Amino acid sequence: MINSLVTGGAGFIGSHLTRKLLSLGHNVIILDNLSGGLFENIPKGAVFVRGDIQDRYCVRGLFEANKFDYVYHLAAYAAEGLSHYIRRFNYHNNVIGSINIINDCIRYKVKRLIYTSSIAVYGHLSSFSFTEDSMVRPIDPYGIAKLAVEQDIHAAHEMFGLEYTIFRPHNVYGEYQNIGDRYRNVVGIFMNQIMKTGVLTIFGDGSQTRAFSYVGDIIDPIANCISYERAKNDIFNIGGNYSYSVLDLAHTLIKMTDKKGIRSSGIVFLPVRKEVLDARAYHDKVRVVFGNLPSTPLEEGLAKMWKWAEKEGPKETPKFKDIELTEGLPEIWVKGE
Ligand SMILES: NC(=O)c1ccc[n+]([C@@H]2O[C@H](COP(=O)([O-])OP(=O)(O)OC[C@H]3O[C@@H](n4cnc5c(N)ncnc54)[C@H](O)[C@@H]3O)[C@@H](O)[C@H]2O)c1
Structure with a gap:
């Protein structure tokens, strides 16, 4: 039996990944503090441990008690735009928390x-298509934290022989995403706004583009990479191939949900x-x-997510409790929905 740890397994991508790993026969333990994820997301068959990756004693205890073969580390707070205003939290949670995981992967x-x-x-x-090179x-601090962790993993490989595979996903959307996070996930924010007020908010004119990626298209390589020799100690972009403007996304969703009578x-x-x-x-x-990986067309992926989101219903959008800097904080994050 393969023993795997999934940090952030109560979250959006983590719960999909856990479901996949269970179907592949892994024994899965989830470590999640439920700061962004939900207990209801946790797939049946996984063992859930509520704990914080920032707590090195909790992390150490978990590694000590279980002989993990593989560790899938997804726990993070990924609010990229907000990360400017929660710099200290961002680095503690996303870097120091990750270092606790890396240390015990080595140990x-x-x-x-x-x-x-x-x-x-x-x-x-500026406009650019990125290759891994x-x-x-x-x-922003979120991106800096991600890069710092990548670099630390690389150093841990060089120094201690820790083997790794790093994925760089982008703008993932789909079922089980937290649509009540007012700071991130534009697709979820729009769906929640459609259900709550019918008014969609866009920063700027909406011409910024994103290659929205359906979650079902990225899970298999992440789950299965452990069987690929060529995925060892390497970095992979993963996600959608086609870019859409945020305004296009808004129009697509308005059209799609109007069709359904809203x-x-x-x-x-x-x-x-x-x-x-x-x-x-x-x-x-x-x-x-x-x-070749699946590439779900945007309309199809959105329809699947909307079907799920409608069933879930509108969500509250609580404010982040400990904003560290308010200089230039977007007005919509200060007040209102
Ligand atoms: N969704 C995207 O578009 C996207 C794109 C690129 C990268 N990622 C990365 O993928 C991973 C998963 O993202 P997601 O979209 O599923 O987010 P998510 O918020 O749904 O999942 C993250 C999970 O981590 C947990 N968590 C956060 N801090 C924790 C801590 N200190 N200790 C324990 N658990 C903690 C949360 O409760 C949540 O369940 C993250 O590392 C994120 O940076 C996501």
Whole structure:
């Protein structure tokens, strides 16, 4: 039996991954503090441990008690835009927490650490398609944290022989995503807004583009990479191949949900914020190693997610409790829905 740890397994991508690993016969233990994930997301068959990756004693105890073969490390708070305003929390949670996991992967001789980094490591404010060899120059603390962890994993490999596979997904959407997080996941935010007020909010004019990626298209390579020799100690972009503007996304969703009898009353444009304008990546490398991967058309993926979201119903959008800097914090994050 393969023993796997999934950190962040109560979250969006982590719960899909856990389901996949269970179907492959892994024994899965989830470590999650439920800060972003939900207990209801946890797939039947997984063992759930509520704990924080920042707590090194909790992490150490878990590694001590279980002989993990593989560690899939997904736990993080991935609110890229908000990360400017929660810098200390971002680095503690996403870097120090990850270092606790890396230390114990070394200490307990885990066979491979699989890490979900992000396209945010590339940064760049101008239009660009990234290959894994593109220059990395993150423009926000979230991206900096992801890059720091990637680099630490690389150093741990060089120094201690820790084997790893790193994935850099981007703009993933789908069922089980937290649509009540007001700071992240534009697809989920739009769906929640459609259900709550019918008014969609967009930063700037909506011309910023994203290659939205359906979650079902990225899970298999992440789960199965442990069987691929060529995926060892390497980094892969993974996700959608086609870019859409945020405005296009809004129109597509309005049209799609109108068809189902819910009328969205429109779009409100908010002051522009500093963010990557066009985020897309090449996926030649992941295809060379894993073969052709599914590429769910946007409308199809959105329809699947909407079906699920409608059933779930609208969600509250609580504010982050401990914002560290308020200078330039977007108004919509200060008040209102
Ligand atoms: N969703 C995307 O578009 C996307 C894109 C690129 C990379 N990623 C990365 O993929 C991973 C999963 O993202 P997601 O979208 O599923 O987010 P998510 O918020 O749904 O899942 C993250 C999970 O980690 C848990 N968590 C956070 N901090 C923790 C801590 N200190 N200790 C224990 N658990 C903690 C949360 O409760 C949550 O269940 C993250 O590392 C994220 O950075 C996501």
